[in-house]
Amino acid sequence: MAEINVEIDGRKYRMACEDGQEGHVRDLATRFSNYVEGLKGEFGEAGDTRLTVMAALTVMDDLSAAQKELMSAKNALDQLALKSNKLVEERDGLEEDFAKQIIMVSERVELLAAQLANATQTDQNAADAD
Secondary structure (H helix, E strand, O other), rough: OOOEEEEOOOOEEEEEEEEOOHHHHHHHHHHHHHHHHHHHHHOOOOOOHHHHHHHHHHHHHHHHHHHHHHHHHHHHHHHHHHHHHHHHHHHHHHHHHHHHHHHHHHHHHHHHHHHHHHHHHHHHHHHOOO
16 A cells, blocks of 8 residues: 555645555546635635535536436447347348348249250250251
8 A cells, every 4th residue: 555645725635545546646636626726716715624525516516417428428329239239130131131032033043044945955856856
């Protein structure tokens, strides 16, 4: 466990964090400090505790908005996945129908070829008999 010092609104705090997370925790502290300082600039000296609570509520509001946006994106992705699956099923059905049509045409061509060969043979036999 690593120990680091962070600064929020000009006050230093000693924090413990997992090894390797020091930079991340410092970045979080800096971001939170920016919330507190922004509120201080907007509302003036409202008291450290009150500013900290206001900043925490602002962060939670931002988190809530991000979660709603993420849920909306997830729902849109789910809808696209359903449409994609339906299109794949339709494509598979069309491919199957197309394959059946090709088989039918092929069988018809073979039948016509056999009839033509038979007619040609009949004509050849008639010509040979004369």
